[in-house]
Amino acid sequence: MQKTAKLALADGSVFTGTAFGADGEVHGEVVFNTSMTGYQEILTDPSYCGQIVTMTYPQIGNYGIAPEDIESGGIALQGFIVRELCEIPSNYRSTQTLDEYLKAAGVIGLQGIDTRALVRKIRTSGAMTGVLSTVDLDDESLVKKAQSSPQLVGQDLVSKVLPAEAREWDEGLHPLAHSSSTHSLSGKTVTNMAEGEDQAESNYHIVAIDYGMKWNIPRHLKQLGCRVTILPGNCTAEDVLALNPDGVFLSNGPGDPEPLTYAIETIRNLLGKVPIFGICLGHQLLGLACGCKTFKLKFGHRGANQPVLNHDTKQVEITSQNHGFAIDPETMPDDVEVTHTNMNDNTVAGLRHKTHAAFSVQYHPEASAGPHDSHYLFKQFFDSICQTRVSS
Numbered sequence: 001m002q003k004t005a006k007l008a009l010a011d012g013s014v015f016t017g018t019a020f021g022a023d024g025e026v027h028g029e030v031v032f033n034t035s036m037t038g039y040q041e042i043l044t045d046p047s048y049c050g051q052i053v054t055m056t057y058p059q060i061g062n063y064g065i066a067p068e069d070i071e072s073g074g075i076a077l078q079g080f081i082v083r084e085l086c087e088i089p090s091n092y093r094s095t096q097t098l099d100e101y102l103k104a105a106g107v108i109g110l111q112g113i114d115t116r117a118l119v120r121k122i123r124t125s126g127a128m129t130g131v132l133s134t135v136d137l138d139d140e141s142l143v144k145k146a147q148s149s150p151q152l153v154g155q156d157l158v159s160k161v162l163p164a165e166a167r168e169w170d171e172g173l174h175p176l177a178h179s180s181s182t183h184s185l186s187g188k189t190v191t192n193m194a195e196g197e198d199q200a201e202s203n204y205h206i207v208a209i210d211y212g213m214k215w216n217i218p219r220h221l222k223q224l225g226c227r228v229t230i231l232p233g234n235c236t237a238e239d240v241l242a243l244n245p246d247g248v249f250l251s252n253g254p255g256d257p258e259p260l261t262y263a264i265e266t267i268r269n270l271l272g273k274v275p276i277f278g279i280c281l282g283h284q285l286l287g288l289a290c291g292c293k294t295f296k297l298k299f300g301h302r303g304a305n306q307p308v309l310n311h312d313t314k315q316v317e318i319t320s321q322n323h324g325f326a327i328d329p330e331t332m333p334d335d336v337e338v339t340h341t342n343m344n345d346n347t348v349a350g351l352r353h354k355t356h357a358a359f360s361v362q363y364h365p366e367a368s369a370g371p372h373d374s375h376y377l378f379k380q381f382f383d384s385i386c387q388t389r390v391s392s
C-alpha cells in the first residue's frame with residue numbers, strides 16, 4: 001500500500017507525495033542536484049550531511065544499486081526526493097533497488113512531487129530549511145518545524161562524518177573507470193593521460209586529511225603510485241608531519257567551512273612545509289588558511305555539468321560539483337591567485353598560492369559521478385610532489 005510523505009519548507013510551502021525508503025521525520029537544508037546519473041554516489045557523498053537532496057532528473061533508480069559504486073561507509077544525507085522512483089532497475093551490476101537500499105540505511109525518500117516547482121522555489125528564494133516526514137502529515141505543524149530547524153551556517157558538520165582513526169588506503173581505480181579512459185571522438189581515439197596510464201610504484205607518501213572524503217579520491221591518489229595514509233579531519237599539523245609525507249591532500253566534506261577552526265589551523269601550520277592539494281571543502285579550508293573568507297551561495301552548485309575556465313590553459317572543463325559555500329575573491333591576499341572560474345556565475349573555482357606549493361579546486365576532479373575532464377589535477381599534484389622532492 002502506498003504511504004504518504006510530506007516536505008514542508010521554511011517559506012510555508014508543503015509538497016505532498018508518496019513515501020519510499022524508511023519511515024520517520026528529518027530536517028535539513030533542502031538542495032537540488034542536476035546530475036542525470038550518479039544517485040548512488042550522491043547518496044554516499046558525506047558532503048551532503050545535514051541536507052535533504054532533490055534530484056532534478058525525472059526518473060531515479062533505473063540502474064539500481066551496485067555495491068562497488070559507494071563513495072563512503074554509508075549515507076550521510078538527511079532525506080532524498082525524486083519525481084519518479086524506478087522500482088524495476090535494469091543493470092547487470094545491480095544487487096538491490098533504490099527503495100530497498102534506503103530502507104536498509106534508514107533514509108526517508110519522497111517521490112511523486114513536482115520537483116520542478118520545488119527547484120524553482122529554491123532557485124528563486126535560495127536554499128532553505130525543510131522537514132521531510134512520513135509520520136506527521138499536518139501541514140501547519142510541519143511548517144513550524146521547518147521554520148525552527150537549525151540553519152547550516154555556523155555548524156561543524158565535519159565532526160559528524162570524519163573517520164574515527166587513521167588508516168592506510170590500498171585500492172586503486174575500479175577497472176570500469178579505466179575502460180572509460182579511452183573513447184572515440186569523430187573516429188579518433190582520445191586518451192585522457194591522467195587516467196589512462198598508471199604511474200609506476202613510487203616511494204612517495206601522501207597523507208590525505210579526511211573531512212568526509214569520497215573514496216574515489218584516495219583511489220586516484222593510489223593510482224599515482226603513492227603510498228596513501230588517511231588521517232581524520234581533526235588531526236594536527238604535528239600528526240601529519242610525524243608521518244613525513246611528500247604531499248598532503250585536503251578532502252571534500254560537509255557544511256560551513258568557517259567554524260572548522262581546528263582544520264584551518266592545521267593547514268596554516270602545513271603551508272610551505274609540504275605540497276598541498278585541496279578539493280571542495282579542502283579548497284575552502286586552504287583559502288581560509290591563506291587568509292581568504294568564504295560566503296554562502298544562494299542555492300549552490302550541485303551537478304555534473306558545471307563549466308569551469310582554467311586560466312592557465314584557457315580551456316573550459318566540464319566538472320562535477322557539490323558545494324554551497326565559496327571563496328570570496330575580494331578577500332584574497334596578494335600571495336594567492338585565482339586559477340579557475342565557474343563560468344555560470346563567475347565564482348572562484350580554483351586557487352593557487354604564489355610562493356608555496358599549494359593549490360585547490362572547488363569542484364570534483366575525481367568525478368564519481370561526472371565527467372573526467374579534470375583528472376589532470378591529480379597528475380599536477382604528483383608533479384608538484386616530485387619537484388619539491390628534487391629541489392629539497
Ligand SMILES: NC(=O)CC[C@H](N)C(=O)O
Nearest residue numbers: 252253255280281324325
Ligand atoms: N563537497 C564539498 O566538499 C562541499 C563543501 C562545503 N561543505 C560546501 O557546501 O560548500
